[in-house]
Amino acid sequence: MENILEVKNLQVSFKTFFGEVEAVRNISFTVGKKETVAIVGESGCGKSVTASSIMQLLPMPPAFYKGGQILFKGEDIVKKTEKEMQQIRGSKISMVFQDPMTSLNPTMKIGKQIVEGLIKHQKLSKKEAHKKAIEMLKLVAVPQPEKRVNQYPHEFSGGMRQRVMIALAMVANPELLIADEPTTALDVTVQAQILDLMKDLQDKLNMSIILITHDLGVVADMSDKVIVMYAGQIVEQGNVNDIFKNPMHPYTIKLLASVPRLNMKRDESLHYIEGTPPDLYIPPKGCAFFDRCDHAMKVCKDYMPDPEYHTQEHYSRCWLNHPLAKDVRREGSVE
């Protein structure tokens, strides 16, 4: 599969008045054509910053690219100017955000917002653009598109607004869609609709998707590849079956265990992870999960483990993978 996006050793930090906060600490991954890559993690793990940095949408300052490359079809985005980015945004790479109310202009009719995008990226005439806008609303299953194209954002429900956001993102047939928690703010029945829509569009337009979410059900539904982030780093990565059937990193295991299943027994104890993720103002030297890990070992505090490959695509970064750990663990019976 050819790779449409390659992130290599990306580092992104923020300058704050009390020091540097390292939000993204050396991550690498690829996105193939028509592939859906899910990035999961808790708030503050760096997934949204990663997504925004691919689009160069972070305010710089206080954010800055500390190191690494983001190769979109071979060209490094990190090096691009704002003007060059404007050519890419919306046309080659599009983004859909969590809260559609703040991403849509409340004083502009929906139709006008889509038309503007069409005129800019596809160089259509106003009349053609208006027609196309109605088609796009149809594409995202907004009922009565001829009527609704003249309405304002506040006249739409949350789910409908998200559809409009998706329509706006599709305006130029992007090759890559970045969806940052697109359904988190929506009801579960609406979420089902939107996810179906995205899958449908991906099929029709041969689009790749990066899906940022903390909902493991959504990940199981949509993704091909899963990246698990914690405290700015990738702790595990693999295809969706690997991750769900054979998770290797303690964080991934606990994350999966803390999601209640519909078929669980009620007196089963719900696993949870004590404590909270570390503050990246003073990033830990070793494994960031040390404070909260049941299997924490002395080495974990001071040294960061290298990735260990379990299959060709599936790796995790954990000292438990190390042969010495297996010996010690077998003796101590930690499980």
Next chain:
Amino acid sequence: MTELTREMFERASEEQRNAEKIRRPSIKYWPDVWRRLKQNKLAMVGLTLIILITIMAIIGPMISGYTYYEQDYSNINVKPNSEFWFGTDELGRDLFTRTWYGARYSLLIGILAAAIDFTIGILYGGIAGVSSRRVDSIMMRIAEVIYSIPYLLVVILMSVVFSSQGSGTSLFVIILAMTITDWVPMAILVRGQVLQLKEAEYSLASESLGADQGWILRKHIIPNTLGPILVNVTLTIPRAIFAEATLGFLGLGLQAPKSSLGTLANDGLAGMAVGLTYQIIFPALLISLIMFSFNVLGDGLRDALDPRLRK
């Protein structure tokens, strides 16, 4: 790459792990506001000027060696020199002393007026905010009517009603006249804040705990409105000082020989016509500086308090 030993793979103890630790230094509200204010150079200039002017207002009259009322007919209308640093007026009084004496009054009036506005405003606005919609409506209509009365008219009426000995008006009357209508913007501000914060989830939480409206107002709403109130106060002071200066300028100010910056400016006006411009320059300049300083400080405060502009 360091050598990895077996013992490094032993379990880490509980003490080594501290899952709930907060690493960042604690940021309290007002110190953070102060820090942000310090970043604003203009606001700092304003603050410095205010401090300097206040100091001078206190010690100025004391260090000059003259009093504000001493008349010296041998030294009428003297231009500023080493003896009379700001010159003298037509009655031979030292203008340096009179100017700083006047500054005292102006500042005093400004602060008093602001304090009264603040008190009445919070009480009135607070009560209107927590009351039923009807009571609130009535209270607001009353406030609007009061505010629409031109205060100059009020001052004149007051000075006629309360006049004691001829020209000039007493301090009491001036302050009364200014504050009688000036508290309204503050009340409206407070009321608006109260209405908004009444619906805040922590107010609701407090109510669910059993608190009554008074408690919620005191403990939750007012402390959270202090920011905008402070800005308003900082901007009320120069307004009050200017208002008093206008009064003085129109001849309705303090009784002679007491002086305020406004009355001095008025006195100096006559002098300007005959080329004694120094007599008006100093008070006018001082009025301008005070107003400028409070205004930039108030603006800076407003920015420092705005959570969206946080750096």
Next chain:
Amino acid sequence: MAEPILSARNIKKYFNVSGGTLKAVDGISFDIYKGETLGLVGESGCGKTTAGRTIIRLYEPTGGELFFEGQDIYKIPRHSMKPVRRNIQMIFQDPYASLNPRMTVEEIIAEPLEIHGIYKSEKQRRERVYELLQLVGLNEEHALRFPHEFSGGQRQRIGVARSLALNPKFIVCDEPISALDVSIQAQVVNLLKNLQTQMGLTYLFIAHDLSMVRYISDRVGVMYLGMMMELSKSEELYDHPIHPYTQALLSAIPIPDPEIQRSRKRIILEGDVPSPIDPGPGCRFADRCFYAIDECRKVTPEFKEVRPEHFVACHRSGEILAGTAAMTK
């Protein structure tokens, strides 16, 4: 069966808005027994948060009766509610908005103690605050910090500590975990469960995450547009959902297992939730329901017991139970 600790009868809450009357809660009834957790689920606009707030009388009810330990608390004059509030508490949804940003954690947790004058000395009050902090998994060093210095999960735990200060009997948990990450949700839910056993608490647990609600609740009620559609024991609801809305809701929850999730047969609802302003006659779910018949649009179905302790408001519940109901969409 023992007497319920709380009985809600025909609770109504209407709001006057510019378009008409917004019937946020339009006649719901249920009982809650001591020591149990009743879950209340539904999507946005169903009225569950309004219901929660009306039940503890944070909002004045438009109609209905609420019996707490035998007494109708709606009949008490509002200003005499204070002693009642010691027994009925609430945990709020938004951990960022429900704590006053200007108060320290200690002040926040001590507030209920101060309002009711529980302790005379400040020292005793502080001891109690430390005790409560420990209960929720925090400690003394957090007492002097401000809410913004904590994570969402920690703030929510502070909210829990505050609600426990007065040793209440009944707590309404209004979407206490919706704003939190999944792993933290589990933390808070486990905490709530443990505290319930420890302190003999009764909960009304309002949420939209069905999996989590199922886990913590003994019985679950499903709301749609201000009315109760179904109510039963939680296993029963999830294993044998009768109401078409409940079925659609359960079908929409993505299961964190790629094989199962991708091979499921799903019910995808069309369209949006209609407006709760001046709703028409008939079942509220009629225009989106796959089983709707004419009667559904004309007559509001009765909320009745169709299986032991299993209540449904649906004209076709009998047919659905028997498996003979044909879809009309």
